[in-house]
Amino acid sequence: MNNEKKKYHMNDADWVIENNEFLLDVREPVEYEAGHIKGAENISVNELENRLNEIPENRKIYVYCQRGRRGATAVSTLQSNGFDAVNLEEGYSVYTGQYDTASPTAANGHHDSAVLNRLISDDRIKVEASGMQCPGPLLKVNEVMSGLKTGEQMEITVTDTGFCTDIEAWAKKTGNTVLKNEMNNDKVIVVLEKNAMNTNIEGHKMTETKEGATMVVFSGDLDKALASFIIAAGAKSMGKEVTMFFTFWGLNVIKDPNAPKRNKKGLDKAFSMMMPKSASKLPISKMNMFGLGSKMIQHVMRNKKVDALTEMIEKADALGVKMIACTMSMDIMAVEKEELLPHVNFGGVGTYLGDAENSNLNLFI
Structure with missing residues (x-):
């Protein structure tokens, strides 16, 4: 890749990582946890102004978000504060490289995308929910998953782009696994695996602080x-x-x-x-x-x-x-x-x- 190019695409992130450059994910922490580029630092665009001291001043900053718009905002903030920054256009939603880190709702929390794809079953139940508006897709997921046995999978296709973050929040709350969550030609395709509910293992109980x-x-x-x-x-x-x-x-x-x-x-x-x-x-x-x-x-x-x-x-x-x-x-x-x-x-x-x-x-x- 020519380092002097004026525009950068999201898939240039692989070059950024391989050359030990500084890669900054400016999405919200919940989005970062749901999946990010391995090696990227996370500072939300909403927090960036107050955390500029965490950004190296003598390096080029490569920025990405989900679809490119927040990244452009972050680059503007960085440049106005004297940083050399560029936006990786189109964002994480189109990333197809090798440094993806998958959702922590996976079984051990450390599967990469290649491993997750191998875990997807050919026998999964497929549900077409295109055109269905929120909260319809979530209700459909809940209905189908409630009828599955532990280890069984379902795939759902929707056109509501907000479903990308909805399903991650749902899976985290219910304890199920997101094996795939991606945009493909304006559709969201999600594969889920039914997990056994286990709330009695000592040392693994969740304590909620509602603040x-x-x-x-x-x-x-x-x-x-x-x-x-x-x-x-x-x-x-x-x-x-x-x-x-x-x-x-x-x-x-x-x-x-x-x-x-x-x-x-x-x-x-x-x-x-x-x-x-x-x-x-x-x-x-x-x-x-x-x-x-x-x-x-x-x-x-x-x-x-x-x-x-x-x-x-x-x-x-x-x-x-x-x-x-x-x-x-x-x-x-x-x-x-x-x-x-x-x-x-x-x-x-x-x-x-x-x-x-x-x-x-x-x-x-």
Whole structure:
């Protein structure tokens, strides 16, 4: 590989590892644990600004995420702080190299992808769930797996991209094994193996410390969005791990005002025209008065020196609040990934519930 090339692809990661270069995975820790490039360091893009001291200053930094967008954001952050950094385009979802480390939910937690592929049975049950929206695929997995014997396998194919992270959270919670979890031509293909439930082995009991906070942001009202981010920032400052799950009208809260215009047609175009373009355009739940009420409350907030919603979102991101966009709701509401803020993650109800299990504060706003 020519080290002077201007663009780098994800599969250049093998060259990076072989030449002992610095490879940085900027996905969330749960994504890193679900599968990563062996030898890559993990610092979430949400934590990068506060952990720059962990990045070597005299080396080129090769960055990757799941699909390339967060990697580009991380590279911008690194370059603005004086680092020589490049993004491995398209991200981990397209990686086909030899340094993949598979999900720790495998039997011994250390299988590489080649070993896992050899473990996949030809007799596995195959389920086609394309077109099924969240939480449908998870319900189907639960139904099929409950009927399997220990050691038996199933393969499920879905079109909901959020299922990639949903199934990892589900497998971790239920104690089953993910043998394969990959994107192939806009479809997610997952192979699972049924494990025996064993909770009585001394020294291997799981102890949960529920110190997190989760909230479903369903509303697209300015005042309710303000409340959700005030609570999120407060909980994070008190040491809680905070997850915000944006669904339906709540997706408008995390729209990127600088996103390029998308070419939509039919009902998708109609939906987009009727929806607010960003957090600064949200209506209020009471006394909106055709938008005048929203302008009034934002004016009062400025006079009272209260942060605007857009500033609260930026601060929450800087604090490390995890923001997840519901992929099923995105499909219904005709919201594309490119329309949302760059630091937003994508997932379904399984991803949210995985975090909710470790929370002692759960809100629906």
